[in-house]
Amino acid sequence: MTTRHPALLVLLVGLLGALLTSPGLARDLPSPGRVEVPVADQTDRARQAATAAGIDGVLKRLTGDPAVTETAAAAEMRDQADDYLQGFSYRRGEDGDSFLVARYDVRRLREALVAADIPIWPQRPPTVLAWVSMDDGDGPRILQSGDPGELGDQLAHAAADLGVRMLFPIMDLQDLAAISHADIAAGFVDPVIDASGRYGSDRLLAGQVVARGGAARVGWMLVDPEQATTRRWRVTGEAAGQLVDETLEPLLEQLRERFTYLPDLGARGRLTVRVVGIRDLAIHDRVTERLESLAGVAQVITLGVRGDAADFELSISVEPDQVRDSLNRDARLVATTDGYRWE
Known part of the structure; x- marks a missing residue:
């Protein structure tokens, strides 16, 4: 086979190779705030009952714990389900059954769980x-x-x-x-x-x-x-x-x-920091302690580790640039193109 666009062919082959070696071929997670609940009809009464039931599905996705639905906090959220509802529609299944497609405010539900001292998954679950x-x-x-x-x-x-x-x-x-x-x-x-x-x-x-x-x-x-x-x-x-x-x-x-963890709801924002040179658990702990000691950092969570590189999520109560200035002045952390290197 010949082609007039060899560069295009190389690009396509490269893309195919990337797809074949990527875990993205696996099943993607559904949107955590989107739930389908079977309904008998489209009356307000049926919708309200389904809206309350649908919150349970979101809470289980946010916590990874089926027992979360048995908590007092979950019962309160079900009672106030309409307050967390961002929108809804209806869908008819192949067998003719009807479903309420509900979309909930995930941010507010996460905050409600944390306020009740119920740990949640990080933004990127495992x-x-x-x-x-x-x-x-x-x-x-x-x-x-x-x-x-x-x-x-x-x-x-x-x-x-x-x-x-x-x-x-x-x-x-x-x-x-x-x-x-x-x-x-x-x-x-x-x-x-x-x-x-x-x-x-x-x-x-x-x-x-x-x-x-x-x-x-x-x-x-x-x-x-x-x-x-x-x-x-x-x-x-x-x-x-x-x-x-x-x-x-x-x-x-x-x-x-x-x-799972309890994020600091009082933090002004989040800052993700990548640090390379983490060769063992002892170095990881020292880096974590150093990050926690920075002014304005309320909490440090390890998002993931790949090789000798780790991504940390910092809950901060100050502007991100203030934290970056502190990082840049740290003698053990050397700035790189995409983060820092521990020395």
């Missing part, structure tokens, strides 16, 4: 890359993006309902060379970490599902790729839905423990 080896008697296979199977699809949907983006590998030649079914079945940590580097996920979930005679069992491990720490648990069930429930409960508990 992502989990799932390496799932299926052994159902027809030969093992690893669930992949675009074809995650019933279990993978249910896991991704259920995780999204709790504000977590679950990815699956694309299983191209690079993945196939980096990891095997045997690695996952044996619970080896290093191959999982090595194969996952290209996806940039916050946590790695890996396990082999063995399904026989209508029952299934799986031993999961949740890996922190930066610290190389692992937590393991086992689940059994007779259906994919049961496996999903028993998988997500401990998974979300561990994610909430690490990622």
Whole structure:
């Protein structure tokens, strides 16, 4: 094949390669403030009931905790649901059922949760890359993006309902060379970490599902790729839905423990700072302490770590330029083109 536009061809090939190696091929999270609730009709009474019910879905996405709906704060927000409603419409499903499509004020709901001392996800919730080896008697296979199977699809949907983006590998030649079914079945940590580097996920979930005679069992491990720490648990069930429930409960508990927080509502704003040169946990802690010591900084949250670079979110009560001036005067922090380097 020939082309009169070789530069265009190179660009298209590059874009295709970027897409194929990007976790963006996985299911995107729904807008946290958009919820669909089934309704019997379009009367005001039905809309008000659906509006109150819809808030529960938003609260679970913002906190990652299904139990949040049982709190007194959630009950109060349901009672005042119309105050948080930004707009609504109706949609008819393929089977003729009607749905209220409600859009809520996420900022105000986050503030209400924090005011009630209920921790919330950061603005960018955690992502989990799932390496799932299926052994159902027809030969093992690893669930992949675009074809995650019933279990993978249910896991991704259920995780999204709790504000977590679950990815699956694309299983191209690079993945196939980096990891095997045997690695996952044996619970080896290093191959999982090595194969996952290209996806940039916050946590790695890996396990082999063995399904026989209508029952299934799986031993999961949740890996922190930066610290190389692992937590393991086992689940059994007779259906994919049961496996999903028993998988997500401990998974979300561990994610909430690490990622949810109570932001400072009194802060004037937020400032994101990238620092490179963070080679271990001790340096990370020293950088965090240094950032917390700056005048006007009320709180420091680690948004993510990639290699030796970490992104920090600073809650500030002064103008951002004042904080930047303090950073630029710090002898241990050297300004770079996109942040600072710890020395």
